[in-house]
Amino acid sequence: MSTPFYSIGQLAKLAACKVETIHYYEKTGLMPEPPRTEGxxxxxxxxxxxxxxxxxxxRELGFTIxxxxxxxxxxxxxxxxxxxxxxxxxxxxxxxQQKINDLERLKEGLNLMVAQCKGQGYSVDDCPIIEALYIAPE
Amino acid sequence: MSTPFYSIGQLAKLAACKVETIHYYEKTGLMPEPPRTEGxxxxxxxxxxxxxxxxxxxRELGFTIxxxxxxxxxxxxxxxxxxxxxxxxxxxxxxxQQKINDLERLKEGLNLMVAQCKGQGYSVDDCPIIEALYIAPE
DNA sequence: ATAAAACCTATAGTAACTACAGGTTCAAGA
DNA sequence: TCTTGAACCTGTAGTTACTATAGGTTTTAT
Incomplete structure (x- = not known):
């Protein structure tokens, strides 16, 4: 059997993250300072x-640090x-769930704009997408 | 009628954003450098x-700068x-849509964990949430 | 005339990393 | 054993889209 010790590169591979990220987690206290080799x-x-x-x-589940x-x-x-x-x-x-709701509304807005847009061949002046975004105050 | 000129504070109010954000947009070239007053x-x-x-x-629709x-x-x-x-x-x-899909998967994962967790009264050692996150290699 | 509110510039801070630069150590082949 | 290249080390700066602060000047209202 091999010794149960891993270099930072091996650790990175085993946990699917980058070496720099491990450094960062150590600096910010999420990971402990591990023992070191002679060198x-x-x-x-x-x-x-x-x-x-x-x-x-x-992190993948969206938790913050x-x-x-x-x-x-x-x-x-x-x-x-x-x-x-x-x-x-x-x-x-x-x-x-809240984020999903926000994005759904956002998608609605985009799809509406796309549906109304005549597309190629029409100048920017007539574009309903621009219209929708460029709401002039009064 | 009033003159059609606005201070940065008035502009901020009319467009619902902060004065500092306008400064930032000017620095990064999204907003032009406007004329100045004497002072x-x-x-x-x-x-x-x-x-x-x-x-x-x-920005509200999720476009990047x-x-x-x-x-x-x-x-x-x-x-x-x-x-x-x-x-x-x-x-x-x-x-x-892609972001929505990702978040849906994420929500599933969280709800599954919550559903399996017995909650109060059980020690962290038995917690299926921890279990789910703490996947041991090998 | 004065005082408060709004404005000015410049710099630093935020989250969660990523990407260097310039040097040292380790592992494998000759 | 020697050598070379990969992997490692520290420290600093960059990323996105702002936000916040400091310390000073101008405008506006009384």
Whole structure:
């Protein structure tokens, strides 16, 4: 079996993120400062791979760094309970729904404009898209 | 009737954006450098109100500054035709749809986690949300 | 005339990274 | 063992679209 230590490049591959991002997470305290080799290279263990995966997947779900910091505190301190984490996930789901609603309205507006636009061959002066955006005050 | 000149503060109110944002748009070339008063204050006319409204509404529809710069070039140069603008609006609609799809998947993931979580009273060790995020390699 | 509100410029800060520059260490082949 | 190239190191600057602050000047209203 191989030793359970990973270079930062290996960690990056295992958790599907970039080396620079790991540096950044370390600087901002999401990832711990790992032990180093003689020469000063970072040396990671399996727990780091797990933690970084957690961070990446949380980012993919739209959590901000600050929210993830909070989630990690819940995990790091063993006296916290699941309720707080559930509440955060529910809140996050609500925010995502809100964003979806906004984008749906936005899409409506765009489609309306596109439908009305005669397209090629007509000058910008007659373009209803421009019209729609260029609302003159009074 | 009043003179058709507006201070930057009045312009900001008429186009529903902040004074600092107008400064920023000027620096980055979206808004032109307007004439000044004796004392050096910016003096705007109706065309500026229209242009700033155009920019704001385009931003609300999710266009980036670079895209708006392009749209404004189409408008500023009288030899362009509506087709290019229609194409940009359609492309934008496609991108918005893509974002909506991504967020829908994300919401699914969150709701699944929330549904499985027993909540209050259970320790973090048993939490399926943590479980779902903390995917161990190997 | 005076004082408050609005304006001016320039710089730094925000989120979450990404991309250098210029140097050091590690791993593999000859 | 030596060498070379890949991977690593630190630190700083750039990205997007603004927002905020500081410290000073002009305008406007009383």
């Amino acid at each position: 000063g290279h970072r040396s990671y263990a399996l727990q780091h791979v797990k933690r970084l995966n957690f961070i990446r997947r949380s 600050e929210q993830i910091r909070k989630l990690l505190r819940f995990i790091d301190e063993p006296d916290h309970y699941c309720g707080e984490i559930k509440a955060m996930a529910m809140q996050q789901a609500r925010e995502v | 050096g204050h910016r003096s705007y006319a109706l065309q500026h109100v229209k242009r700033l409204n155009f920019i704001r509404r385009s 670079e895209q708006i710069r392009k749209l404004l070039r189409f408008i500023d140069e009288p030899d362009h035709y509506c087709g290019e603008i229609k194409a940009m609006a359609m492309q934008q609609a496609r991108e918005v």
